[in-house]
Amino acid sequence: MASAIITDANAFLVALLLLSLSHIPFSSSTIQQDFVMCLVDNSDASFPMDSSFFTRDLNASSYKMALETSAQNLRYLMPSNPKPEFIFEPLYETHVQAAVACAKKLQLHLRLRSGGHDYEGLSYVSEMETAFVIVDLSKLRHINVDLESNTAWVHAGASIGEVYYRIQEKSKVHGFPAGLCTSLGIGGHIIGGAYGSMMRKFGLGADNVLDARIVDADGKILNRAAMGEDVFWAIRGGGGGSFGVILAWKIKLVPVPETVTVFTVTKTLEQDGTRILYKWQQVADKLDEDLFIRAIIQPASKTPKSKERTISVSYQGQFLGDANRLMQVMQRSFPQLGLMKKDCVETSWIKSLMYIAGFPSTAPPEALLDGKSLFKNYFKAKSDYVEEPIPIEGLEGLWKKLLEEDSPLTIWNPYGGMMAKIPETETPFPHRSGTLFKIQWLTLWQDGKASEAKHMDWMRDMYSYMEQYVSKSPRAAYVNYRDLDLGMNGKGSDAREWGNKYFKGNFERLVKIKAKFDPENFFRHEQSIPTGLE
Ligand SMILES: Cc1cc2nc3c(=O)[nH]c(=O)nc-3n(C[C@H](O)[C@H](O)[C@H](O)COP(=O)(O)OP(=O)(O)OC[C@H]3O[C@@H](n4cnc5c(N)ncnc54)[C@H](O)[C@@H]3O)c2cc1C
Ligand SMILES: *[C@@H]1O[C@H](CO)[C@@H](O)[C@H](O)[C@H]1NC(C)=O
Numbered sequence: 001m002a003s004a005i006i007t008d009a010n011a012f013l014v015a016l017l018l019l020s021l022s023h024i025p026f027s028s029s030t031i032q033q034d035f036v037m038c039l040v041d042n043s044d045a046s047f048p049m050d051s052s053f054f055t056r057d058l059n060a061s062s063y064k065m066a067l068e069t070s071a072q073n074l075r076y077l078m079p080s081n082p083k084p085e086f087i088f089e090p091l092y093e094t095h096v097q098a099a100v101a102c103a104k105k106l107q108l109h110l111r112l113r114s115g116g117h118d119y120e121g122l123s124y125v126s127e128m129e130t131a132f133v134i135v136d137l138s139k140l141r142h143i144n145v146d147l148e149s150n151t152a153w154v155h156a157g158a159s160i161g162e163v164y165y166r167i168q169e170k171s172k173v174h175g176f177p178a179g180l181c182t183s184l185g186i187g188g189h190i191i192g193g194a195y196g197s198m199m200r201k202f203g204l205g206a207d208n209v210l211d212a213r214i215v216d217a218d219g220k221i222l223n224r225a226a227m228g229e230d231v232f233w234a235i236r237g238g239g240g241g242s243f244g245v246i247l248a249w250k251i252k253l254v255p256v257p258e259t260v261t262v263f264t265v266t267k268t269l270e271q272d273g274t275r276i277l278y279k280w281q282q283v284a285d286k287l288d289e290d291l292f293i294r295a296i297i298q299p300a301s302k303t304p305k306s307k308e309r310t311i312s313v314s315y316q317g318q319f320l321g322d323a324n325r326l327m328q329v330m331q332r333s334f335p336q337l338g339l340m341k342k343d344c345v346e347t348s349w350i351k352s353l354m355y356i357a358g359f360p361s362t363a364p365p366e367a368l369l370d371g372k373s374l375f376k377n378y379f380k381a382k383s384d385y386v387e388e389p390i391p392i393e394g395l396e397g398l399w400k401k402l403l404e405e406d407s408p409l410t411i412w413n414p415y416g417g418m419m420a421k422i423p424e425t426e427t428p429f430p431h432r433s434g435t436l437f438k439i440q441w442l443t444l445w446q447d448g449k450a451s452e453a454k455h456m457d458w459m460r461d462m463y464s465y466m467e468q469y470v471s472k473s474p475r476a477a478y479v480n481y482r483d484l485d486l487g488m489n490g491k492g493s494d495a496r497e498w499g500n501k502y503f504k505g506n507f508e509r510l511v512k513i514k515a516k517f518d519p520e521n522f523f524r525h526e527q528s529i530p531t532g533l534e
Pocket of ligand 2: 059061
């Protein structure tokens with residue numbers, strides 16, 4: 001049987017593990033023991049315990065490291081948050097199959113993690129089950145770029161930065177349109193949409209997927225043909241953790257020019273900031289599709305030495321072309337920003353992504369390979385979609401709110417272009433034609449529990465102030481900016497409400513597909529797609 005294939009060394013490690021577990025008088029040790037024995041029986045690949053299995057009982061410090069390394073929101077790593085019984089890091093696809101089969105058999109609740117960037121920690125914390133384990137795919141990160149077919153197979157645990165790196169390693173004129181933050185896990189990122197600086201030209205990451213390999217609740221591996229078009233539709237935007245474990249995506253590469261231009265121009269309120277942002281709202285979705293200009297808005301000191309704060313708006317741009325053509329486009333469409341040739345940096349596609357991600361200009365592309373996050377905080381975030389420009393008085397009211405908070409940040413991302421051409425029902429991601437831009441709301445803090453309530457209150461108050469200015473019925477939201485406040489009422493979480501916000505009319509189709517593909521609701525979390533609606 002399968003266990004016969006494990007090497008002597010592995011058998012020794014498993015024996016050691018079982019021995020050590022048998023001395024621990026907690027019930028969790030039985031769970032671990034049963035799980036490991038089941039894995040050994042079910043997995044036909046060798047099974048090195050020491051590099052794939054982490055529990056507090058065996059080694060508290062390596063367990064802590066395995067749990068925390070990729071977890072992005074420190075708010076979910078506090079002592080009061082429930083912790084997994086153990087963390088399993090599969091080395092082979094068959095390990096994932098075995099983990100699902102064994103969890104099902106032993107009725108263990110799984111959390112799936114690729115890059116750990118979930119805003120509400122859903123990939124590493126469960127508030128709804130007493131015991132849970134993490135299947136962390138970070139060791140399944142192989143990437144195979146094939147220029148001949150213009151495609152790549154990328155394993156779920158790879159970061160998006162690694163994917164970009166592997167593409168440009170083979171060609172300077174191929175790219176992929178996905179997220180800006182390079183440490184995102186490709187597994188959890190694409191499944192919720194995946195937007196980035198080329199979305200206006202090529203759409204989302206999810207719009208550029210050709211095939212996928214997924215492990216279903218029976219532990220079977222299915223490709224597109226085997227899972228069927230309904231499930232293949234659902235996993236291109238329906239959100240992580242609802243349908244199965246994505247092992248890998250087959251993505252379509254897109255053409256990028258050898259010269260890409262980036263810039264950042266900052267305007268404060270004293271520099272006519274409000275009026276320029278008002279203008280940006282009118283043009284950002286209509287610009288040349290090669291141009292993406294996002295607005296990053298936050299409080300800043302009025303002068304270098306002053307304690308008094310103002311609002312600064314940084315316009316960060318990526319243009320798929322050279323600076324001369326960019327200057328012409330800006331002169332024609334958005335002269336109010338006052339972009340000058342000296343603000344423009346001509347560079348390669350990969351360096352333009354690193355610029356936007358916040359790497360220092362001296363960092364080599366190889367820095368993308370260590371997959372480190374440049375962002376780790378206690379934070380709360382929300383999202384909004386805007387269909388009509390927010391009037392000047394609305395912006396002024398928002399400035400007052402932002403100035404009340406310690407470290408708020410809001411990032412406005414332009415839509416239009418290809419985003420407006422793809423029909424709303426093409427994928428579960430429905431925010432297409434009619435959307436001017438998306439807002440991401442953030443507030444960050446460093447002192448943990450101490451000030452959490454204050455910041456959460458601020459966020460909710462600001463969100464309620466903005467209601468009048470953003471999309472209505474539903475007030476839409478981006479599923480990859482997971483927000484557990486949505487749909488919360490006196491009786492708990494109303495799936496219909498958050499479902500409509502994330503997916504609009506596509507939600508009911510997602511529910512039907514879920515009911516057929518995972519009727520026992522094996523893959524679930526606080527906001528997973530339900531098998532039915534009340
Ligand atoms: C700093 C930061 C920057 C961001 N920038 C962008 C951006 O530019 N563009 C954008 O679109 N989004 C962005 N996001 C949001 C991001 O796309 C989502 O958080 C996404 O879900 C992250 O995927 P992950 O694998 O890193 O996260 P994880 O926390 O590992 O997973 C997220 C969700 O997917 C599930 N999941 C994970 N792996 C799998 C799998 N293999 N199969 C099935 N389900 C799985 C998890 O259970 C969880 O529910 C950003 C987030 C952060 C924190
Ligand atoms: C526990 O894990 C840490 C970190 O991986 C390692 O340095 C240490 O040697 C381990 N201790 C034991 C007893 O295995």
